[in-house]
Each structure stands twice: as C-alpha cells, then as structure tokens.
Amino acid sequence: MIPEGNVIGVGIDAVDVDRFRVVLGRRRGFAERVFTAAERAEAAARHDPVPGLAAPRLIAGIITTPLLVGIANVAGCIAGLLAARATVGLGPDAFLFGARLFWHNWDLFYSLMKGLVFGFIIPLISVYMGFGTRGGAEGVGRATTTSVVFMIISVLVLDALFPPLFLN
Secondary structure, three states, X not given: XXXXXXXXXXXXXXXXXXXXXXXXXXXXXXXXXXXXHHHHHHHHHOOOOHHHHHHHHHHHHHHHHHHHHHHHHHHHHHHHHHHHHHHHOOOHHHHHHHHHHHOOHHHHHHHHHHHHHHHHHHHHHHHHHHHOOOOHHHHHHHHHHHHHHHHHHHHHHHHHHHHHHHOO
C-alpha cells in the first residue's frame, strides 16, 4: 500500500517523497551513510533531490530480478538435462525433444513477469521502511526485521495471486 502523500510516479519514484524529505532534514548524516558521493553531488545539483535518491534502488530491483530469474531458468534446464542423464540415462536429444514438446512460451513470460513484480515490491518496501528508521542501531535492526517480514508476506501473497490471475 502506498501511503497518501506526494507520490511522483509508479516504477520510478514510488515512495512517499514527503517522508523521505523529513528524514533527510532531520538526520544530517543519513545521506552520507546511505548514498555514494556521486549520488549526493547529483542530488545537490537538483532543485528537488528527494525523488532521484530512491529511484536507483527501485530500478535496480526491477532490472536485476528478472535477469536472475532468466539465469535460474537456464540453470534449471541444464540441471534437468544432467539429472535426466544421470538417473535414467536420457540423452540430450531425447531430453530436448521432450522439453520442446512440453514448452510453452507463456512459461518463460510468466516467470519473468513474477520476477519483475517481485523486483519492484521488494526494493519498494525496503526503501519505504528504511526512510522511517529512527533510534540508532536498535531502530535499524527493528526496521530491517519489519521490512523483511513485510517483504516475505508480500511475496507470498503475490505468489498466491499470480496463478488465479494469469493461469486461468
């Protein structure tokens, strides 16, 4: 759930910009600990630096998670080929024939679509919870635990919603 406030755009700056602005104003050392020198310099050059500080984390998740899913798909196919050869003596030609027989392009699209959604929701929750961190190291630990719990619940709920929405 995106809180009410100044949300600039979904997929680029889907964080509560006002909340982030308050954290930056309240905690002077926050930007030095979280952002690189180049990111701080870019933010200082902008009229409104807040939206650009969270966007790289969201974009990174949106790009890298589907890439990792694609790598996992390839690794799974190779592992299946090796397991079929080791357990039942199935040759590569027979394995690939069976794979082509049961292959649907939708399977690849479905897995990449899930990776894209998870790659958006995980950094979104991380960024949102990180901006509300208070109370030093104890607050960071509490925010991290809360963030992980929300991410796990979100991924489980979204994973349960995917089949009825996209496989019927």
